[in-house]
Amino acid sequence: MELSFSGRMRQVPDYDLTRLGSRAFEQLVVALARQDIGPGVEVFGDGRDGGREATFEGTINWSKTSSGGQNELDQWSGYTVLQAKFHVKPGATPQNNAVWLQKQIKSELDGWIEAANEHKRSRLPDYLIFITNVDLSAVAKVGGIDTVNQAVQRWLTDKDTYSSGLRVKDFAIWHADQIRSMLDNNQGVRCAFPALLTAGDLLAQLAPEWVSLGSFDAQDPLRDQLLLAIKDDRWIRLSQSGGPGEAKLWLDDTAIDLPATISRHDGDDVVQAVKHVLRLGDTVLRQRQPDRVKRSNLVLVGGPGQGKSTLSQLIAQAYRVALLTGADPGPSVKEIIAGTRSALTRLKLPVPSNRRWPMRLDLAKYAEELSTGAETSLLRWISKRISERTDRTISPSSLRQWLRAWPWALILDGLDEVPSLDTRRLVYNKIDDLLTTAEDDDADLMIVVTTRPTGYDERFPADRFEHLQLQRLPSDDAANFAQQITDKRFNDDDEMRIKVAARMRAAAHDPLTIRLMESPLQVTIMSFIVEKYPTLPPDRFTLFKMYYDTMFDREVAKDIPVARFLSLYRTEIDRLHEQVGLTLQASSEAADGAEASISPQELHGIALSRLLARGFDSAEAEKQAAALVEAATHRLVLLGPRDEGVGFDIRTLQELMAALAIAEGDDAVVMGRLRLIAHHPHWRNTWLLAVGALLLRSERFEKGLLRLLKQLDTDPHRLNARYPTAPALAADILDDNLAVKRPHFELALIRSLLVTLDRPPVVDLPHLAAAILRTAGNPSYRRLVYDRIESAASAGAARRAASALVLEEMSAEVAPHDARLTTMLNSYKILKISDTEGQVLGAWDVLLERSSSPASTLTESDIHHRVWGSIRLFNDPDAAEFTLSAYLEKLVETVGLSDPDLHVLRAGLAALSGSRFHLTGPTPGTALPAALHVGSTEPLLHALENEDVATALDLALSTLPSTHWAIEALLGVAFKPSQNRQPVGPDVLRVVAEANAADNSYSD
Template sequence: MPDYDLTRLGSRAFEQLVVALARRDIGPGVAVFGDGRDGGREATFEGTINWSGTASGGQNELDQWSGYTVLQAKFHVKPGITPKNNAVWLQKQIRSELDGWIEAAEENKRSRLPDYLIFITNVDLSAVAKDGGIDTVNRAVRKWITDDDTVKSGLRVKDFAIWHADQIRSMLDTNQEVRCAFPALLTAGDLLAKLTPEWVSLGNFDAQDPLRDQLLLAIKDDRWIRLSQSGGPGEAKLWLDDTAIDLPATISKPEGDVAVQAVRHVLRLGDTVLRQRQPDRIKRSNLVLVGGPGQGKSTLSQLIAQAYRVALLTGADPGPSVKEVVDGTRSALARLRLPVPSNRRWPMRLDLAKYAEELSTGAETSLLRWISHRLTERTDRTISPNSLRQWLRAWPWALILDGLDEVPSLEARRLVYNKIDDLLTTAEDDDADLMIVVTTRPTGYDERFSAERFEHLELQRLPSDDAAAFAQQITDKRFTNDDEMRVKVAARMRAAAHDPLTIRLMQSPLQVTIMSFIVEKYPTLPPDRFTLFRMYYETMFDREIAKDIPVARFLSQYRTEIDRLHEQVGLTLQASSEAADGAEASISPQELHDIARSRLLDRGFSHFEAEKQAAALVEASTHRLVLLGPRDDGVGFDIRTLQELMAARAITEGDDSTVMRRLQLIAHHPHWRNTWLLAVGALLLRSERFEKSILRLLEQLDTDPHRLYARYPTAPALAADILEDNLAAKRPRFEKGLVGRVLGSLDRPPAVDLARLAAAFLSIASDPLYRRLVYDRIESAASAGSARRAASALLLEEMSAEVSPHDTRCTAMLNSYRVLKVPESEGQALAAWSRILESSILPVQYPDASELHFRIWSSIELPGDQGVESIGLDTYLQKLVEPVGLGEKDMQILKAGLDALSGSRIQLTGPSPGVALPDALRVGAAEPLLRALDNEDVATSLDLALGTLPSTHWTVEAMLGAAFKPSQNRRPVGPDILRFVAEANAADNSYPD
């Protein structure tokens, strides 16, 4: 009997194994595991078990059981050294379990008590007669189930069985198909049997295995954290294993948000078998990590990949340089109290922006083909997609897709979604053990992955204590050989981590790291994010100037030119990354040189001098400041926020009216959101006069007829972001104006930005100055019609998901909801619309909405089919516009645009006009509708028609906005902003003769 290492399975995979074996040994009637009283899991069987006919029979006094049997898994992560230790541990586990059943019997807590019990464990027990572990445990358990206290409690267990490790191994020998479904139990021979001769070395990780080469290269690549290459002060390098941290996250569930640690949660999921034909299958076997700029998404993806690489390289005896990384990663996992994965998934980490560039060329490249290309490029063997599919069938994968947010084109993102969905379909068909992890920013994440397949982890801000600990970690590493500086910087970082103002700038790993660079030089810390990154840039610049090197004088003399070069490059890259084919955001060395030379020529330098100094400027920017680093065949910013900072500085260069026009141009586009906020920070730092200008811009922003005026406003979310960025601190009048703009979102139900607005409402309501104002405004909707009530109810629902049920703010929300007095019919519309908001990628068909409910308030039952009129959204809107009197030609343009909504439907219930319930939202290409709105007469007529909607039909307007608004917001603005800036620069550099 082979000595299968059962501890490699992990507790959840062991439970899955037990279910599979029990179904084979006892029968298919074994029910899948369900949550137990203490978080453990149990399976049950109702019927007769004939032990003489099973692989595990012959051990009981009775050859046949008839009744209700409960199976309980007892997994020991680190079994004892001796069988005696294991027997003692198992006795304690069983005693605890029996005590739970006795308590349940006495207090009538369980609907049914077991007639029989089977305890299954991965520990080895001694078979020595009488004194061995098997006999000892059996005697103890029989005594417990037959003593008077047990019988008096009402628990009457007729018999029991114990399946220990040797018995499980024996069952595996007779059920090879079950064993082969669990990679931790596979042998090299198993892989040879599964793969074609072309790939006989695959998975052995020996010198002939191409995957070994890929692992060795990848584990070294991902040890590096990008920020260390950005020239931060301090000579120590920042390696992943020195500075990695796990981050808090929440998972949205119907009963409320669940707090987890992101990496721990991913690795725990990965330790289970995720084959979709597994009896105890996990439906949501994939994850999306959602986090803001610099919040650590990519670093987490690196850590996850490194953990799996370490697991695969265990025992592989790599060379010294790789062994150093393996040992360092093991130490980092131990420091974070994260286990090395038991399920040794093969990790592949890919940049989605590069994949999107490939798709944007029109190439029908599947993800498997793309992965095979990447492997072939990095190894000395050609790896075909077909061979890779064999590997997918044979071995579990962890496919990590980083940077969905860096795919800015809506069309390119939908292509990416489709290709990921295609791979999942292939994996299901092959019964592959595949886990996909995707990272993205929340801004612009409009077409969500299916909640049926993906679990969404929302990364949270670093708690102040964690930020302080991480700061200490960074400081200790950077100043290993300078005790005085280490103590000084550490003290300043501790103070910053507990200061109410600066802690807002230490809520992500990137911010903490940059802050450590700044406090090394400046004891006074920045009050906002723009100043934080500006000081980082200036700190790096000043550091180079202060060095006693020849180039320091050049840096000092040409500082303005170097600033402008970075700004122009930042703006150029930010604009080019708006398109799918430029998502990687890089420019060639020649383009960089041309930008520098053009700038010098505009400043009046001769052609010879401009050529000479341009080369020096490029050299200084790429080799001294190293904000611009190598990227494929060009250069780009290693830190995306610094690219956005430089773009913001370029946008804010010029007279006030010109700058405000530029801000208005990019305000709606999610790709430019961070740049927009950094530009606002730059203006507010420049002068207080911009407070009025920005408020005026927010007032005028949603007056464009082509955007249907203020029906789907952008200004409230922008105002919320300004508040969140701390840009209104110590500016009470400005702050009050922003709060007013945020509260304006209650005028109509938000079709977009609901989560961001809810977070802003929570933050504002936490301030005693505004708390009553917020809830009074919400409650005033009680008498303002269905649409206003819906807006308030939706925001309250979303706010409730962000706080603990025990939070005192929940009471205020619940009271406000009661004041709203939402009628049942309106509650049905809210429930249906909530489902639309939480749904998957468009287009989709939504399931029965009767499953919907508010998270904390009440379940909402939707009406049946009787008395319900179903109508297409496009038909409804066409009929709505007809009375407006739109000309026949324009009406045809509108109808062509509305065809995109032909798969979307609503249901009208109740007496006329009834309540409109969203039934399905299926959207084709939005461009025809956008072209229709480009016609001002069409757009104005549609707006007028929407103004005639009955208040109870607010979902019609909301569905229309959800259908076209994300695409409209993402219409490219990069070429226009580049042109406007270039024209202004040309005007500024022209002098009279």
């Protein structure tokens, strides 16, 4: 069945089972088997050879109309195994299909014989049912059905089978025609699989007043939405930056799939992100499906410019192409469909079998509406967006009907661009509300969310969301992607294409620059730079700064009238970009400005104020301000249109410009600004780029930055160094190659990074562990790292726990058979983690949902699964349970805090009453975390603004024995992310404005 945009369906003779895909076919088989055999059919699990199978224990009475048994009136009594054999591309003739199926069944039987001989399975089948999607000929004796049956009968009765002990009493083969017949008799099952739906099915599920919805005829708003969206998402946003001849970069020309890791209880899997998403999407995700997928939603986690949004575009385009198969859209859309199909083929990605309706949304824009106090559900927001784009009204209730009737792929891009913690929580709640609605309606919904890792502290629940951590682009993939970019940009200039391609290949394998080509954005920017500069930058700040300079110089070099203006007013244009970048970065810190933009009037005002402050008379300033705005928005095109205003199309360029504004001024003033933004995850990339600017300017900033890192975690309002920020900042500086060829500076940063091992980190643990692993990869520092880890063996439980946690995360970063695992295992053994400490670590790990089940005993081959060994369930009936709030209140009472201040602190700690722990063992005992639940942390943050209160809490925590580290960690997890996100944007704008005013004053 295929959709026709004339409002009709083009019928095929029978249900096309190949459209299901392998996993969905297995789900269909289970559903049909439960109808035909009975509800006792167990859903598919791992088979004898890693394949998938279902089982039934009991009696099966085959009826005359049944699909099983060699004899129609057979009765089977015993253990039955069902095995699905799905052929992606069935043969052209039934004979070809019969040959293929015989090979599949023979291989399966050989496996059972081997299992019987070697006693690999606890139980052998009494009966076998093979289910396949291929068509077999019914011609007597010589047709496919009879020949396969005869072959199977012969194999089951030969001497090898008999001598192995495999005794299969009977078997059945359900081929495509029988499956179709079973579907006709089980319409409810069929309607759960969209690939098998007809027009009548769809319209029957929709109320009469909504029949146009999903029909994709001229009256259907979904048709317009689909056609507009497929055109919108063809662009890669970087194309706004132009190239020779203003060449555009299309998604279908340059799209790539990226490697990602998925954390599982038995280790990390490495997958291709888009391929994994599409494979999940090809299954039926209705929650009442017998063989349902438990985690039917995904989060794509990746750093700046790592390609999250581009991947989300590619996923959406794949589903749009699937829905448009067989349609007859206009020429422009046909071109995009062909291009997308070509890209999917190039990437070895299938067009989705399960034709989900894709909806890709910008979460920042949704957050803006929520921040106004509007109680807007996601369904209402989607219906509003469709109605606005298509000029056809669609109500939330009709959209919910569509959700019931048809599978969805809801792609929510840019969670990291919702910086306000309160608004982020609202977004989480609204997504959870939609999932609840979908489950109640038994909808086939897949949600894909994208976010940066920095600041992603309130994670989606691991039982409903699978987390894909995007990995750095491998050097070979980076080189291939660079070739794609180069071929596209210089398709009419062979000489330049060859020259740039050679430079890009060299950069992709150079030890210094390879770290600057680990994301699609970096590779693309590098292609602009190597066009002009044969020598490449060693750090990310220089990379992006050279990109900006390259774009500027290209315009200046053109033989056009505006080139002279650009050259004369370069400083003013630079400052305009910097001030706009800082303004947008500050406004995007707040929920109502997450999608950062500035009106043309505001842009003009910034330029005008700058010129007036510099001493231009009002008439000249007005004239030149208009010219500056024109140059910034129409020549350099770094600022592009956004809603009713303009903004940076590339977020990192906004952060770069904000960084340059922050780095401008006297040393002490600049260091004060860096201190101001150092803790906030929204400003982290800006902070790092500003550091790059300073280090490029002078080596004197090395010592200043190191002093800043030492002082940063001495703030009593932040409980001093209990939850340090400096190690993560040191990791970022090292990771950005900013310490290359600066040995003293590098060593000092590494020592700051290793402060991570003083107490278990409550934020940024994966990032910190990855940085320590990379440091250990340098022979010059390997011994320093492992000596520091192993020294925890003679320290307290908190340091041992920190080292064990870091080792676990380090081990997750490497392949199962990596030689470095041996060193990690030896370090873990030296720590001598006791059984009780292991219980605490295991409970802590499960509490934070980094793992879903306990691990088995540690071995060298499975250290990447978990660092500590056997984790036993906590079972101490004599252990006392405490709430975190009550325990900390009692603890603080011992340090002599005044009654008014104590009252303020108690009010702040009340939010922690849902967090609990046990104290077990001899006094002072060991604290074992039991629950983590946090309400609003605003009262606690308010209390910590009082230095006496903060100091008292810090002193009280100092009285905890080392075995109570989990109490301190529970407190940190509760309030540290919120405290880090306290707004700093207004203060940043104020101090920069004051400094600029002073710089522009010549009254002295």
